[in-house]
Amino acid sequence: MSFFDVWIYNSRPRMRVFLCYLLIFVAFFIFSDIMIYFYTKSVYKPMEDYEINVTTPVVEVTEALASNVNGSVKGTIKNNTEETIENQYLKFEFYTPRDVSAGVKYLKIDTLQPGEEKKYELGFRYNTVVKVEITLADEEDTLNATPEELEISPIFGPVGIISGILFSYL
Numbered sequence: 001m002s003f004f005d006v007w008i009y010n011s012r013p014r015m016r017v018f019l020c021y022l023l024i025f026v027a028f029f030i031f032s033d034i035m036i037y038f039y040t041k042s043v044y045k046p047m048e049d050y051e052i053n054v055t056t057p058v059v060e061v062t063e064a065l066a067s068n069v070n071g072s073v074k075g076t077i078k079n080n081t082e083e084t085i086e087n088q089y090l091k092f093e094f095y096t097p098r099d100v101s102a103g104v105k106y107l108k109i110d111t112l113q114p115g116e117e118k119k120y121e122l123g124f125r126y127n128t129v130v131k132v133e134i135t136l137a138d139e140e141d142t143l144n145a146t147p148e149e150l151e152i153s154p155i156f157g158p159v160g161i162i163s164g165i166l167f168s169y170l
Helices: 003-007 013-043 158-169
Strands: 049-052 058-066 071-078 088-095 101-109 117-124 131-138
Touching (some): 049 058, 101 117
Parallel strands (some): 049 131
Antiparallel strands (some): 058 071, 071 117, 088 101
């Protein structure tokens, strides 16, 4: 009889029961993670209605998703001028199905050299958003902005993931 026969698996009933419980726990954990992933994917719907009112720099939206309570906008921004862009903001205005403003978010454009391209991701927490309008804003426009409008929050943070897991088990 070797050392591993005693600790890994042996014929004692207690060890079999423990291994069965461990196997059930692992299977339930994997099953719940898969179900949470598919539920999250089914909640977020693509926003097809977005308007970009910026010509320089070139702003593109690659993915715009929204649920009933939050969402995200991802894309790229490219400097198509011969000058460096500094101290500029992208202004995202979010609208409900009845064209009522749900909120505004500002995304600071860091120094963007001529011909340079950067990716961006903006998370928002507004209810029933179906449309986003993107414009260019200066620092003067952001002086009256609230801290929530200037905060760029991802749709899933550590708190969101933990609360999602806890909510799914309840």
